[in-house]
Amino acid sequence: MRMSQLFGKTLRQDPAEAETPSHRLLLRAGLVHQIAAGVYAFLPLAWRALHNVERIIREEMDAAGGQELMLPAIHPIEIWQASGRDQTMKDILFRFSDKRNREFVLGPTHEEVIVELFKRNVHSYRDLPLLVYQIQQKFRDEPRPRGGLIRLRQFTMKDLYSFDTDFEGLDVSYRKMYEAYTRIFDRCGIPTVPALADSGAMGGRDTHEFIYLTEYGEDTCLLCPKCGYAANAEVAAFVKEPAHNAEEPKPIEEIPTPGLYTIQSLADHLGLPTSKTCKAVFYSADGEPVFVAIRGDMDVNESKLRHALGTTDLHYMSEDEVAAAGFVPGSAGAVGLNERLPAAPRVRIIADDLLPEEVNLVAGANKPDAHLLNVNYSRDWEADTVADIALAGEGSLCAAPGHGESQCRTPMDLRRGIEMGQVFKLGTFYAEKLGATYLDAEGKQRPAVMGSYGIGTERLLAAIIEANHDERGIIWPTEIAPFQVHLVALQPEREEVRSAAEELYDNLQSNGLAVLYDDREETTGVKFNDADLLGTPLRVTVSPRTLEKGSLEVKRRSEKESELVPLDGALSLIEAAISR
RNA sequence: CGGGGCGUGGCGUAGUCUGGUAGCGCACUUGACUGGGGGUCAAGAGGUCGCCGGUUCGAAUCCGGCCGCCCCGACCA
Known part of the structure; x- marks a missing residue:
């Protein structure tokens, strides 16, 4: 490709809206253009890189026994009603109706559709296991798109669905995908850690997210530096120990605490640690008020809370809701709560x-x-539900098994990260809801056991840049780079430069190399800076200066030093440098 | 949805408080010089100041409404 013809321009200044390095570089290098919040156009360079990402994914999916297929983006609402996800995912569904007033959704994912196909084509255990996948556009009306390509509303996802006869089979499929993912991210030059994640409301068993650790990530996870335990903060387990249980219970006592509305101010006033207090948090769960009690030095983990309550819709109460429920913000407590509240329905206490x-x-x-001093559980109050609902934080002790039967107990690190992909054991949820069954060897009808395994390709591209750049620009991993060679002709107006560069360009291309050829009449600085920004792995320069010596200059994007190589035999040297 | 910020040629911005001919840098066009890290000079082209309404002799600027985008939080690839 000649740069004089290339569609897409590099920018000299950083666009104002870009904050993360990948977003900044994507815009600066002229790779993408935003059309609306979370909706992007991909210019040729980005498109080529995305093709390479997809190629790697395809190779690994195929190697793991996956069969690629193509599914529609337009789904009749009925199949979403059948799974119930027209409700559980209603906030992110793009919906529309056709001219006959039939309702549709733009598919945010494809479990419903693939199960339709399964029902048509699989009837026997002999057809299983089955691994099918698609790489195509998904649509989600995300509450907040962000970070350039990190979170989009229209995006491309590789989704593989596994169908097995039983959970042992699912474990095998899951393992295959887990290993394939490790290879994919490795080939893309992204270091990832597999972290335990929330299995969600689907009642799946274990699930892992592949996290790329970066301060620009939107996920929070906990990592044990000693045993390697890694988990999304949503599910991270940690060792909790009572701080003050050596004391004898003392009589309860009411004290005046005017102006003390926060745990911190209360503890300061009383000269006590916050771990000596009990914090009250108010939630609305499926519209019902819930009183949440937790030790004052800890925070509520909303995912754990959601599981403990068994609800889907959970949010912090607004001030109005708090007032309506009759809670006393700043001085709320579980002791005598339901006796004091004027409202008739009991408030659930967790x-x-x-x-x-x-x-x-x-x-x-x-x-x-x-406030009350010396409040003790069971003597003074009881909860309707007692469960682990605490959020792990920086320094929380690792609860993974350590030596022998004890726990690891190493303080964990809190890190931000981007979720690159998730492998998920769905189990029989969809099979039962949507009727994906097969006949086993005894002729009995059984639900298929499913798994789903997703990777967002644009997000992957963003992470590749995030993980592979310097202050000058992108440094593409070999397998991802839109072009393998960036050929720079300095002063192409000069006949000897032009003809040497053109000849080399033809030569490289006819030997199967992808070459980006800077044939523009720009100054040296502009060309070299663009080459660094665009990040092609190998730069080859032809100039009057190199030609005087009958040579070319070859430089790797990832290295500082360049070297002169003789014009004769340059081709094989360049080929060797690429495959190194 | 809550909180914060922003909207002025393709990009980055000044001007807004205190109303009076819309300015600068980059990019773009033409010419000349220059020639290994965003070079110099000269001459140009390009703007409904997000949209609608109001106040005013006069609005980028003041008032009201709406829209869009970014960032921080509740969801996810």
């Missing part, structure tokens, strides 16, 4: 499982400007 072990905590008195 307590973190550490609270029953604590002694003599300070808690709200359910009236303005008052």
Whole structure:
């Protein structure tokens, strides 16, 4: 490709809207153009890179026994109603109707559709296991697109669905995908850690997210530096220990606490650590008020809370909702809560499982400007549900098995990361909802056991840049680079330069190399800076200066030094440099 | 949806507080010089100041409404 013809321009300044390095470079290098929030156009260079990403994914999926197919983006609403996800995913569904008023959704994912195909084509255990996948556009009306290509509303996803006869088979399929993912991210030059993740409301068993650790990520995970335990903060387990259970329970006592509305100010006033207090948090779960009690030095993990409550819609109460529920913000406590509330329906109380072990905590008195000292679980109050609902944080102790039967107990690191892909054991949820069954060897009808395995390709591209760049620009991994060689002709107006460069260009191309040829009449600085920005792995320069010596200059994008090579035999040297 | 910020040629921005002919840098066009890290000079082209309404002799600027985009939080590849 001649750069004089290439569609797409590099920018000299950083666009104002870009904050993350990948977003900045994607725009600066002229790779992408934003059309709307979370909706992007991909120019030729980006498109070539994306093709390479997809090629790698295809190779690894095929090697793992996957069969590629193509599914529609337009889905009749009925199949979404059948799975119930027209409701559970309603906030992100793009919906529309046709001219006969039939309702459709733009597919945000394709479990419903693939199960339709399964029902048509699989009837026997002899047809299983089955691994099918697609690489195509998905549409999600995300609440907040962000970070350039990190979070899009229209995006491309590789989704593989596995169907097995039983959970043992699912374990095999899952393992295959887990290993394929490791290879894919490795080939893309992205270091990832597989982290335990939330299996969601589908009741799946284990699931892993492949996380690329970066401060620009939107996920939070906990990593144990000693044993390697890694988990999304949503599910991260940690060792919780009672802080003060050596004391004898003391009589409960009400004290005035005017102006003390936060745990910190309360603890400071009383000269106690925050771990000696009991914090109250108000949630609305499927429209019902829920009173959440947790030790004052800890935070609520909303994912764990959602699981413990068994609800789907969960949110912090607004001030209006708090008032309507009759809670006393700043001085709320579980002691006598339901007796004091004027509203008739009982409020559900859920307590973190550490609270029953604590002694003599300070808690709200359910009236303005008052708290209770020496509150003790079971003697003074009880929860409807006791569960682990605490959020792990920086320094939380690793709960993974350590030596022998004890726990690892190493302080964990809190890190941000981008979720590159997820491998997910769906189990029989869709099979049962949508009727994906097969006949086993005894002729009995059984539900197929499913797994799903997704990778977002544009996000992957963004992460590749995030993980492979310097202050000058992108440094493409060999397998991803839009072009293998960036041929620079300095002063192409000069006949000897032009003819040497053109000859080399033809020569490289006819030997099967992808060459980006800078034939523009630009100054040296412009050309070299663009070459660095665009990040092609190998730069080859032809100039009056090199020609004087009968040579070319060859430089790797990833290295500082360049070398002169003789014009004769340059082709084989360049080929060797690429395959190195 | 809550909180914060922004909207002025393709990109980056000044001007807005205090109303009075829309400015600068980059990119673009033409010519000359230059020639190994965004070079110099000269001459040009390009703007409904996000949209609608209001106030005013006069609005990028003041007022009201709407739209869009970015960032931080609740969801996910």
